[in-house]
Amino acid sequence: MRNPSLDRLDGLIGNWKLTLSDAWFLEPAGTEVTGRATFEWLADAFVVMACELGGQPGFELVIGYSDARAEYTALYHDERGVSRRFAMTFDEAGWTMNREDPDFHQRFLSEVGEDTIKGRWEASDDQGRTWRKDFDLTFVRDTAP
Numbered sequence: 001m002r003n004p005s006l007d008r009l010d011g012l013i014g015n016w017k018l019t020l021s022d023a024w025f026l027e028p029a030g031t032e033v034t035g036r037a038t039f040e041w042l043a044d045a046f047v048v049m050a051c052e053l054g055g056q057p058g059f060e061l062v063i064g065y066s067d068a069r070a071e072y073t074a075l076y077h078d079e080r081g082v083s084r085r086f087a088m089t090f091d092e093a094g095w096t097m098n099r100e101d102p103d104f105h106q107r108f109l110s111e112v113g114e115d116t117i118k119g120r121w122e123a124s125d126d127q128g129r130t131w132r133k134d135f136d137l138t139f140v141r142d143t144a145p
């Protein structure tokens with residue numbers, strides 16, 4: 001039986017087109033990388049997202065909910081072998097993911113529409129006192145059959 005707190009994630013399920021843009025690490029300035037993301041239910045208990053960017057593996061997320069803490073958690077993994085845990089919110093105000101680890105802090109901030117998610121990844125090397133934008137990440141629902 002699905003935890004009712006996961007019901008609000010139903011809107012993520014499906015296929016999405018991705019655009020990574022305004023990244024400090026891409027040359028020349030203005031370069032955009034496109035890709036795809038798929039959100040699926042895993043055993044009606046977790047939402048799994050897998051994405052590719054520029055035809056290459058991107059990253060994966062597994063999203064769950066903790067009753068005891070009344071909060072979402074997202075586990076992240078990418079093709080570099082990097083694994084991270086993010087505290088997550090998903091509500092009418094948007095979708096956020098935050099981590100405060102010893103190496104650096106990181107966050108994803110976004111606005112969620114019915115068929116579009118417009119977000120940005122940011123990082124902080126000074127425990128969250130100052131933030132720099134890493135890149136924008138836009139999801140557009142893929143309605144192709």
